[in-house]
Amino acid sequence: MSRRAALVLAALWALAVAGSLAARPAWPIDETRYLSVGWEMWQRGDLVVPHLNGTPYSDKPPLLFWLMQAGWSVFGVNEWWPRLVPSLFALGSLFLMARLARQLWPDRKDVAAAAPFALLGCFFWSFFSTVLLFDMLLAFFALLAISGVVRASREGGPAGWPLVSLGIGLGILAKGPAILVPVVPVAFLAPWWSGGSVRPARWYPRVLASVAGGISIGLAWAIPAALAGGRDYGDAILWGQTAGRVARAFAHRRPWGWYLPFLPVLAFPPPPDILAAVGPALSEDGRAKAGDETYGRRDQRDPHGCAHD
DSSP states (O other): OOHHHHHHHHHHHHHHHHHHHHHOOOOTTHHHHHHHHHHHHHHHTOSSSOEETTEEOOSSOSHHHHHHHHHHHHHOSOSHHHHHHHHHHHHHHHHHHHHHHHHHOTTOHHHHHHHHHHHHTSHHHHHHTTSSSSHHHHHHHHHHHHHHHHHHHHHOTTTTHHHHHHHHHHHHHHHGGGGHHHHHHHHHTHHHHSTTOOOHHHHHHHHHHHHHHHHHHHHHHHHHHHHHHOHHHHHIIIIITTHHHHHTOOTTOOOHHHHGGGHHHHTOOOOHHHHHHHHHHHSHHHHHHHHHHHHHHHHTBOTTSOBOO
């Protein structure tokens, strides 16, 4: 991504985030709940077991709450920092999207330039990137891990696999084993989408090793937390948030008809003609081509600015 595109992207992100922080307070129930958990962690000084109203809080892993503590230790306790954290990960996801597009289409710089703007232009993405939830952290680490998968498939050898383990591990600390849903299918289907550059006999052991490495990062917190939080808390984070979520999937289930009005909004990207113009305008190749065309037209004029017949 060119510097110009990066600056435009960051400016649009900053405008959305500043507007959200200035226009509204923290929303109940989710945002105020997570602020309360972060505040209790700050008050208790317990970074291992999150609490809510004095009771161990097992619904979410601790990474977001750790980041709240880190910011509060620098800026003091405030509301704006916790609300800014997911937005920072949303911004990082936009740049990871550009990186992933560049990895997949190395000869199409316009695609890499347009991809993050397509994501930013989706209404749901822009909206939730300013909300104090765990989803932006999950999206960032999923893109990081998938970028590692693509790099490993392109370069071979050990390159990329540390990113896969890191993305999975931090994704587990961000929102539990849900990180495996977007990452593992991409990794296991690589022999089909990589164009024959992957050898299954070598590929799948590395996939399993990287997934195991990521899970071990999550367990480095979960096991001490289970021991410190008591039996019920340990059962909740080790089983209730893993096997329990699979067995009782769709905890916020609604009838299919409930989702239908949201589909047009969910799939509301920028118009294709805008993306077609944005990509070349913001990519280096596109600007160079435009410059060549401009100078080519000037060459057809005489020194007085008159066009030749």
